[in-house]
Amino acid sequence: MAQADQWPAVRQLAVDDLVDVIAAGIRDFRAAPQYGLVFGGLYAAAGWLLIALLWYLSLPYLAYPLASGFALIAPFAAVGFYSVSDRLDKGKPLSWSNVFSDIRNAARGDLSYMALVAGFALLLWLYIAAILFAGFLGFEGFDPDLLKTLFTTPAGLVFLLLGNIIGALIALLVFSISVVSFPMLYERDVDFVTAMVTSVRLVIANPTTMMIWCVVIGILMGISLLSGLLGLIFALPVIGHATWHLYRRAVEPAATGEMIAA
Numbered sequence: 001m002a003q004a005d006q007w008p009a010v011r012q013l014a015v016d017d018l019v020d021v022i023a024a025g026i027r028d029f030r031a032a033p034q035y036g037l038v039f040g041g042l043y044a045a046a047g048w049l050l051i052a053l054l055w056y057l058s059l060p061y062l063a064y065p066l067a068s069g070f071a072l073i074a075p076f077a078a079v080g081f082y083s084v085s086d087r088l089d090k091g092k093p094l095s096w097s098n099v100f101s102d103i104r105n106a107a108r109g110d111l112s113y114m115a116l117v118a119g120f121a122l123l124l125w126l127y128i129a130a131i132l133f134a135g136f137l138g139f140e141g142f143d144p145d146l147l148k149t150l151f152t153t154p155a156g157l158v159f160l161l162l163g164n165i166i167g168a169l170i171a172l173l174v175f176s177i178s179v180v181s182f183p184m185l186y187e188r189d190v191d192f193v194t195a196m197v198t199s200v201r202l203v204i205a206n207p208t209t210m211m212i213w214c215v216v217i218g219i220l221m222g223i224s225l226l227s228g229l230l231g232l233i234f235a236l237p238v239i240g241h242a243t244w245h246l247y248r249r250a251v252e253p254a255a256t257g258e259m260i261a262a
Contacts, residue, residue: 013249018216024245076115
């Protein structure tokens, strides 16, 4: 683990930088759309499968928290986009075998531990949502009038308000520790604590810019949620590619010997 004075240096960012990285994300998506469409489609399909499983298990009240909290593990799902953007930047050969090889190489390091952190955050959010639901609605919400109960009763409205506030706080925490940690762990041979600290230091150094970036991601994920997760097929690739460029712009280059991407 890095010493206090040896953390990777972070840079100052402006809103113009966000515009640039989004443009770069769109450019990479257009340059290699097959990867974005496949990875984005698989991610959306995984969301549909999990929501269907909740309905099958008679846990429909967790469908919305799961769909909204799905963004917590999006940075891990975007690892394939980091490989595509990195190869496009460096003019390296781009193929499915190369991309999957890069993902396997990165997964051998601490990136897998970071994925566990994100997965734990999602499970924590679902657990909190279940407790809130039981506390405010008991078993009344298990009937076919679930949506009516949520939107037309005081208990349902308070549940939605409090649930969204707590969910937003958890999402903000996860955003702070993961905004650049996943691409950093993909590219560098560092531990996941160093990556998380670097991510938090970037947010602290650029609070306004990073909050705007968080809101942009939230809006894109919100639109995807309203579209029945179909929007993820297009939003996730743009966010994934853009996050790679944000990381490269925000964190000073690694020292010789730290690079691990193929």
